[in-house]
Amino acid sequence: MSTFHPGTSVFRNLLLLESVANVIGGVGMLFSPSTSLSFMAKSPALETSGVALNLIQFCGGLSFALAAPLLLGYPNTATGVASRYAGYVTLGAGEVFLVGIMGWQYVSGQSGFSDNFLLGGMAVLGGVLGLRAYTIAIRPDWMGYIKEDSKSA
Numbered sequence: 751m752s753t754f755h756p757g758t759s760v761f762r763n764l765l766l767l768e769s770v771a772n773v774i775g776g777v778g779m780l781f782s783p784s785t786s787l788s789f790m791a792k793s794p795a796l797e798t799s800g801v802a803l804n805l806i807q808f809c810g811g812l813s814f815a816l817a818a819p820l821l822l823g824y825p826n827t828a829t830g831v832a833s834r835y836a837g838y839v840t841l842g843a844g845e846v847f848l849v850g851i852m853g854w855q856y857v858s859g860q861s862g863f864s865d866n867f868l869l870g871g872m873a874v875l876g877g878v879l880g881l882r883a884y885t886i887a888i889r890p891d892w893m894g895y896i897k898e899d900s901k902s903a
Contacts, residue, residue, distance in 0.1 A: 792863060
């Protein structure tokens with residue numbers, strides 16, 4: 751008989767929480783792009799561009815899409831375990847690039863984004879990336895790797 755590691759239930763609930771956050775952020779970006787952009791833009795003049803508003807809506811759609819691998823990893827099955835690992839690696843790769851781009855834009859000063867948005871984004875995404883790296887490299891058992899029960903002989 752196989753059992754899942756006890757940390758799996760906490761990890762699965764965190765996946766669910768992260769996917770809900772992605773959906774909530776996606777709803778805001780899709781249906782109120784001007785409000786979302788007002789938190790990001792360096793100046794009000796940048797908030798009125800139709801292209802900028804459309805790009806924010808694209809990001810909202812992407813936020814919904816990023817919730818999918820997290821939700822696929824929620825079931826406590828062998829397939830769910832494999833989906834958790836693949837989802838974490840994929841999302842982690844995206845966060846590496848986003849944190850790098852935000853850092854480059856902040857240092858270069860060549861961004862239309864506000865410094866608060868860039869620094870806050872790096873802090874949030876960097877923190878999540880750190881937890882992903884810790885989980886993948888040090889505590890993969892939290893993802894639910896199956897361990898054999900010694901009584902099942």
